[in-house]
Amino acid sequence: MRILLKNIKALHTCDDRRQVLRGAYLVVDDGVIREVGAGAAPSGVFDREVDLTDCIVMPGFVNIHHHFYQSVTRAVPAAQRGHLIGWLKLVYPIWSKLTPADLAVATSAACAELLLTGCTTTVDHSYLLPGALPEFVDEEVRAALETGIRLHLVRGSLTTFEDDIESELTALLGAKAGGLLDDESLVLSDMRRAAERYHDTSFGSRIQIGFGPTTVTYNNPQFMRDVASLATEFGCGLHTHFHPRTDEREVAGRLPAGNPSGFLKETGWLRPGTWFAHSTRLNDHEIGVLADAGCSIAHCPRMILRLGARVPPIHAYRRRGIRVGVGVDGAASNDAGSMIGEVRLVPLLHRLAGGEGNVPHQEWIDPDDALDMATRVGADILGRSDIGVLAPGMAADVTAFKLDAIGYAGAVVDPLTALILAGSESRSFLTMVNGEIKVLNGALCDQNEDRLRRNLDSSAIRILDEIAPLTGISYEKYPSRI
């Protein structure tokens, strides 16, 4: 199919030169970008022409951190107060009731929300797959393919819990924390199965597989080594949460490696294909170690705000040469799942790092940097050279936002600055994946949004009804302040 996108107000190529074309057009043929230019659109026969008057156009966003399954615990009042451990103790019991069918409806809804907010490629760090049932991965892939998004599924695991969570959950839910705690050998064999069945590195591939436990398993270095070996064998990426917290430093300090980054090095995790979620507490030594190893970071600004976490100095990470991409994180630590919403926070949040107003203004991230992080850099972190840039020969992943709402009035100098810093609309006018238009005029083209929402609502209601009598928690009430 030959498609012409025309009358574009401003087109950001996001290539090395960060070109911005005014009065631009873009030609797509058979899922691939053929022409990008400014001025009169090329003549010829097109199967479809889309008028993008008043629109800013850019590569589809690349979301490098998410947990689709958490969409069943969105905006739960009882989980709205408390730092990481207390919050995890509250949400893990709910997640223990998740089935492959629940994961499928959560995937459909999360991917639809991402498409509607400009995202064309997403990671899902899928680490809650009780019993390592193969149906979890199969159902997630099926549901994601149906939405049309590109998925990098990080087959995760939960072989260890933070703090004293395991004993508390086992007392409440039964053996192995109610079945939440994974068996390493089952996880490794399902990781292998997922890679053999789904990992596709061809041009424009829709599904790729990565590996990584939810958190660094300091108590089981061999498991970390085995996962890294699998990644080497299949050419897959590695991904996990890595802040590191004070308790992690204490545990790692008692090991031969002596510290968290030493442990990661010893277990084969420090490599260019590894990207860590958050990294809110890196010290100068660790920043250097990660930069020299070519590792990357997924920055999820709204999660920092939602959980009251430490603000990471991502300007310092970038200055040292660490690639930093953007992720929305799961719905339990970001009740919103909007990709443009996340990108809008990127130029703002890091200015609070340190909390003293002392981040040098010369290092403040501007909207152009935020766009780069959410497109070209994110694609590079995932090892993809076929997306993230609008140029001839690239896969046609495109998003467009219309700047005609009242919130953009007066923002006449620069369309990108207007989109990122002004306006409150979050729906894209157009989202195209592989040359297929998945969103037009702010609506899904081939899915019923209302049905997707109702399906996920049903799962969330069933799960909460099942778990509330066991935990005795009133999830609709905010936690006591006493």
Ligand SMILES: [Zn+2]
């Ligand atoms: Zn996360």
